[in-house]
Amino acid sequence: MPSTAIDFDQIQHQRLPTLYEVFILKTEPPVDLWSFYTYLSQFPYAINYLDFWIDLMAHIRLCKDYVSTVRQSVVQGSALEEFRNLDERSNVNRHMNNDEDASVTTSILMNTLLSEGYLDFENPEKVSQFLQGNTHTSPMVTRMIQDWKLHNERNSVAATSHLQSTQAGIDISRKESMQSVSAIVDEFLKRQSQLGEKGNITTKQLYNNAQQICNTYLMSQQHSPRYLANIPDDLKNQVIHNIKANRRHDPEVFRELKEVTYQFLETDCFPKFLKEVALHNIHDELSDWRFHPSNKNPHRTSSPSGSKENLNGHKQLMQNHISWSPFSTYTSLSRVLFGCMWMGIGFWIGYVLIFLHYSRAIRVTTVVPFGLGCYYIVCGIYQVDIIYSWFGLTQRLMYSHKKGNIEEGRQVYGATYNDDVPLIFTLLGGKSRLIHIEHPFIKKILYKRGLWCLTLVVIFTAIFTVIFCCVPGRRL
Numbered sequence: 001m002p003s004t005a006i007d008f009d010q011i012q013h014q015r016l017p018t019l020y021e022v023f024i025l026k027t028e029p030p031v032d033l034w035s036f037y038t039y040l041s042q043f044p045y046a047i048n049y050l051d052f053w054i055d056l057m058a059h060i061r062l063c064k065d066y067v068s069t070v071r072q073s074v075v076q077g078s079a080l081e082e083f084r085n086l087d088e089r090s091n092v093n094r095h096m097n098n099d100e101d102a103s104v105t106t107s108i109l110m111n112t113l114l115s116e117g118y119l120d121f122e123n124p125e126k127v128s129q130f131l132q133g134n135t136h137t138s139p140m141v142t143r144m145i146q147d148w149k150l151h152n153e154r155n156s157v158a159a160t161s162h163l164q165s166t167q168a169g170i171d172i173s174r175k176e177s178m179q180s181v182s183a184i185v186d187e188f189l190k191r192q193s194q195l196g197e198k199g200n201i202t203t204k205q206l207y208n209n210a211q212q213i214c215n216t217y218l219m220s221q222q223h224s225p226r227y228l229a230n231i232p233d234d235l236k237n238q239v240i241h242n243i244k245a246n247r248r249h250d251p252e253v254f255r256e257l258k259e260v261t262y263q264f265l266e267t268d269c270f271p272k273f274l275k276e277v278a279l280h281n282i283h284d285e286l287s288d289w290r291f292h293p294s295n296k297n298p299h300r301t302s303s304p305s306g307s308k309e310n311l312n313g314h315k316q317l318m319q320n321h322i323s324w325s326p327f328s329t330y331t332s333l334s335r336v337l338f339g340c341m342w343m344g345i346g347f348w349i350g351y352v353l354i355f356l357h358y359s360r361a362i363r364v365t366t367v368v369p370f371g372l373g374c375y376y377i378v379c380g381i382y383q384v385d386i387i388y389s390w391f392g393l394t395q396r397l398m399y400s401h402k403k404g405n406i407e408e409g410r411q412v413y414g415a416t417y418n419d420d421v422p423l424i425f426t427l428l429g430g431k432s433r434l435i436h437i438e439h440p441f442i443k444k445i446l447y448k449r450g451l452w453c454l455t456l457v458v459i460f461t462a463i464f465t466v467i468f469c470c471v472p473g474r475r476l
Contacts (some may be wrong), residue, residue: 028438337377350468389450
C-alpha cells in the first residue's frame with residue numbers, strides 16, 4: 001500500500017488527473033471534486049448529471065453498508081446470542097417457542113447465505129443477486145427459503161387466538177412481505193436491533209432511496225429541476241420500470257445509466273474543466289445558475305401567496321451568490337481595460353516628452369506605464385497572472401458572499417484548501433479569492449505559462465520604450 005501511494009504521488013507530477021481520481025477524492029485543489037462541482041454549477045443541465053452521480057454513489061455506498069451490516073451480524077454470531085437470550089426467557093414465555101424456532105431457522109439461513117458467497121464483496125455478482133432477492137442459482141438457499149416460509153405459515157396457523165388478535169396486522173404483513181430474501185434479512189436485522197446490535201438499514205430504506213433518485217432525475221422536468229436531459233427514453237423507461245414495477249433497489253438497476261453519465265462527464269465536461277483550471281490562474285467568478293438574475297425562481301417552486309416574500313428571499317440569495325464588482329465578475333476583461341488605460345498614459349507621456357524635446361534619458365520613464373499596460377493586457381488575454389504563477393496561487397471559481405458557504409461545500413466534497421497566501425496580496429486587494437495550487441503538475445504548467453507571459457511583457461515593453469526613446473524630439 002505505501003508503494004501504491006508513492007507511485008500515485010509520482011504520477012501526479014507527470015500528468016493531469018483523471019475524472020475517476022477526482023471522484024475518489026485523490027486529487028488536490030484546484031482539480032478536486034468541489035472545484036469540479038463549482039465549475040459545473042454554471043451549466044444547469046451538466047450539474048444535474050454530477051448531482052445524479054453523487055447521489056448514486058451514496059446509494060451504492062448505502063447498499064454496501066447494508067451488506068456489511070448483515071455480514072458482520074452473521075460472522076459475530078448475533079443469531080446465536082439471540083437464541084441464548086430467548087432460551088433464558090423460555091420458562092417465562094412458553095408461547096414464544098415458535099418464534100424461537102423461527103430465529104434458529106433464520107440464523108441457519110443467514111449462515112447459508114454467507115457460506116454461499118452472497119455476502120462476499122469479492123463476488124459482486126452474487127452480492128447483486130442478494131440485493132435483488134434472487135438466489136435461485138443456489139438450490140440449498142432456495143430449499144431453505146421454502147422451509148422457512150412453510151415454518152412461518154405453520155406458526156401462524158398454530159398461534160393462539162390471543163396472539164392472533166394482538167398481532168393480526170403483523171401476520172398479514174409477513175404473509176405479504178416474507179416472499180423474498182430481502183424480507184428474511186429485514187426480519188433478521190430487526191431481531192438484532194432489538195438486542196442492541198446495529199441493524200438500522202433495511203431494504204425498505206434502500207428502495208425508498210432508489211425511488212427518490214428515480215423521482216428526482218428521471219420522472220419529469222416539470223416536477224424536478226434536476227431532471228436529466230438527453231437520456232435515451234428506452235433506458236429511462238427501463239430504469240423506471242425496474243424500480244416502480246419490479247421494486248428493485250440494487251445498484252445494478254442503474255448500471256447503464258451510470259455508464260452514460262460517466263461518459264458524458266468524462267468526454268464533455270471534464271476536459272473543459274481541466275482547460276479552465278490547469279491553464280489559467282485568473283478566472284471570471286462563476287455564480288450558481290440557480291441564483292442568476294434571469295432565473296426568477298431559484299428552486300422552481302412557486303405559490304400565489306407569499307410571492308413578495310419569495311422575491312425578497314431570491315434577492316437575498318442573489319446578494320450571497322453573485323458578485324456585483326466588475327473586477328471580480330469580469331477579471332480578464334477588467335485587466336485588459338486596465339492595461340489599455342496604462343498604455344494610453346504611456347502614449348500620452350511619451351508624446352508629451354517628444355514634443356517638449358526632452359532628452360532620451362528622461363523619455364525612458366515611459367517604461368513604467370508601458371510595462372504595467374503590457375503586463376495587464378498580456379495577463380488578461382492569456383488569463384495567467386505572472387505573480388500568481390510565481391507564488392503557486394490561483395483564483396477560486398465560485399463567488400460566495402459568506403465564507404461559511406464555501407467552508408460547507410469543502411467539507412461535503414472533501415476539499416482541503418490552503419488560504420494562507422502572502423500578505424502582499426492583501427494590499428493588492430486580491431487575497432480573498434486566492435488559494436494555493438496543491439497539484440504539482442498544474443503548478444508546473446502555470447509556472448511555465450507565467451514565464452512565457454513574462455517574456456511577452458518584456459518584449460512588448462522594450463519595443464514601445466525603444467520607439468519612444470529613439471524618436472527625435474521636436475519642440476512644438
